[in-house]
Amino acid sequence: MKRENQKRDEYLKRAAAIAFALMLWQAAAMALSQRLLLVSPIQVAVRLGSLLLEGSFWRTVLYSFLRIEAGFLLGLFAGAVLAAAAARFSLLEILIWPFMTAVKSVPVASFIILSLIWLGASGLSVFISFLMVLPIVYFNVLEGMKSTDRKLLEMAEVFAIPWGRRMRYLYLPQVKPFLLSACRTALGISWKAGIAAEVIGIPDGSIGERLYEAKIYLDTADLFAWTLVIVLLSALFEKLFLWGMKKGFARLESA
């Protein structure tokens, strides 16, 4: 009971903090009274409402959402598979190392330009989101695989447990926290980088194009409204994805 109360108190405090921040924002906008520089939260809410009624809104959201999440899922899959392979074959690990390190350290803007030359605008956010996610998942999962209990590996050796069962019973539970934390980081970054790529490449019908237009027309209300949409989409998908992943792990462990 006490814990529940504490939790409710925490929520109330946070809600109050948000209300306070919104009030501060509203006050600043009113004091400045320059719609061009700072719109008020009320104006943003009104703009968001009218966006929701536009037919093209959902098409635009879907366009960017599908591409960025496709990039994320591809990066997750490739990163995990490569890490598993690298953990098993050390030659592969050293061969992959320069590529992963390069992808990790090259500024995303360079990749965006490169991918515009290679792929054109429509595949842009898939590729950029993929590139951002790949090294995060790869390095985390590799670390998880390497942190696997040596004694448990010896046991598997003695019992001659084949690779598939080792994966499920031995590696997966060890990698789980690494994979979850990698996904948490990667989900946020894939959105940020994916949208940045769209703003530079301006693919037709993307959220990035709408942000670009907001810049051209100095439409701060549009900018804020679309930004809110991006944050909400990213948070929603993150929650949903992590929930599904935890469910999946729980099923694997109970069987």
Next chain:
Amino acid sequence: MKQIIISHLCKSYGGEPVLSDFSAELPVGEVTVFMGRSGCGKTTLLRLLMGLEKPDSGTVSGVPKAMSAVFQEDRLFEAFHAVANLKGALGKDADEQAIREHLSQLELTGEALKKPVLELSGGMRRRVALARAVLAESGILFLDEPFDGLDGVTKKKAAEYVKRHREGRTVLLVTHDRAEAESLGGTIIFMDKEGENHGREN
């Protein structure tokens, strides 16, 4: 009779000899017990026989290929419950019914089977590890202090359980306890410091 032949095994860790010039011949299909105080090289000997370590010199031959073991630690899949632990280690060697039957012979039933092994008591975990080794389709069982952490009555039952399901397999038991050494029958080899072979008893 087929034998496991251990000849002139030497092993040291960081210049500190653990086994020096250890030799023995162990009958295949029988129980052999290595007895001695801790630090006399018993565990190292088992590890060499299991192929988990390379000897500095000396050779081992005749160890059956299919192995199973109870290690000094339980070495379980912590997040999984007991039945899943055995399934994970044994695969098609054992079906779920056989697994449950074996666990119940070790008095692991009901609630104990519903929790991840992480949440089980030390004695229960030990018995899960024991059932895993016994149920595996192996030619040789390595038992390194397998009854540690079990109380008197359970210890006796666990020893009976191993005897009942040995089925002609070679058993190598390591212990520091005389009563445990005698619990499975077989030959006892007394080991002293650095694995000096101090005679045997049948």
